[in-house]
Amino acid sequence: KNQVEQSPQSLIILEGKNCTLQCNYTVSPFSNLRWYKQDTGRGPVSLTIMTFSENTKSNGRYTATLDADTKQSSLHITASQLSDSASYICVASNQAGTALIFGKGTTLSVSS
Amino acid sequence: EPEVTQTPSHQVTQMGQEVILRCVPISNHLYFYWYRQILGQKVEFLVSFYNNEISEKSEIFDDQFSVERPDGSNFTLKIRSTKLEDSAMYFCASSEVGSGLSEQYFGPGTRLTVT
Numbered sequence: 001k002n003q004v005e006q007s008p009q010s011l012i013i014l015e016g017k018n019c020t021l022q023c024n025y026t027v028s029p030f031s032n033l034r035w036y037k038q039d040t041g042r043g044p045v046s047l048t049i050m051t052f053s054e055n056t057k058s059n060g061r062y063t064a065t066l067d068a069d070t071k072q073s074s075l076h077i078t079a080s081q082l083s084d085s086a087s088y089i090c091v092a093s094n095q096a097g098t099a100l101i102f103g104k105g106t107t108l109s110v111s112s
Numbered sequence: 113e114p115e116v117t118q119t120p121s122h123q124v125t126q127m128g129q130e131v132i133l134r135c136v137p138i139s140n141h142l143y144f145y146w147y148r149q150i151l152g153q154k155v156e157f158l159v160s161f162y163n164n165e166i167s168e169k170s171e172i173f174d175d176q177f178s179v180e181r182p183d184g185s186n187f188t189l190k191i192r193s194t195k196l197e198d199s200a201m202y203f204c205a206s207s208e209v210g211s212g213l214s215e216q217y218f219g220p221g222t223r224l225t226v227t
Contacts, residue, residue: 031213032213041201041220041221041223042220042221043116043203043205043218043219043220043221044155045218046215046216049213049215051213089154099157099160099168099170100147100155100157100216101157102155102157103154104153105154
């Protein structure tokens with residue numbers, strides 16, 4: 001069964017600190033791995049998309065990694081800001097690519 | 113910047129009633145999607161739509177659901193006879209192409225409450 005699991009479920013950090021969120025996926029055949037940011041009551045917004053051949057991709061203070069052999073991905077946030085408080089969702093796509101398989105997300109709270 | 117819009121933002125309906133959720137995808141996009149998110153749970157894929165046809169649908173998308181592109185701009189999701197368990201946030205998304213790497217842009221969602 002296609003699944004995406006994320007950890008931790010929630011995380012609280014101080015403004016300015018770094019953090020890393022984890023994702024494990026079992027999707028076959030695998031096409032790509034995405035990270036989305038979802039603010040409360042809003043639609044998800046894409047941060048990164050990586051194919052199985054890519055190991056890392058950055059978008060500003062966000063850096064995603066992918067290990068297609070172990071089926072693991074991580075999202076590293078550098079120098080966190082209050083506006084980073086949101087749910088971060090790991091999403092895998094199968095080879096057809098149209099149906100996205102979402103994880104439950106990690107809820108990040110950045111405090112001052 | 114172009115964005116996906118959805119109306120209404122919140123819909124309250126009684127069990128057994130029909131509801132139509134509306135979406136206006138980004139204008140040059142050709143692929144359209146509906147997702148739902150039950151409160152506290154993960155986002156779930158419902159259906160994808162291209163060239164006036166359903167291209168893929170999930171097990172959730174049963175006979176009570178239907179989608180339509182009634183004109184050149186709107187994309188709708190109809191739920192024929194709503195159930196309490198249909199209460200959720202419904203997100204519309206669109207993409208330029210339907211390949212695995214296509215960026216899907218999500219709307220702000222419609223919160224459906226079935227009483």
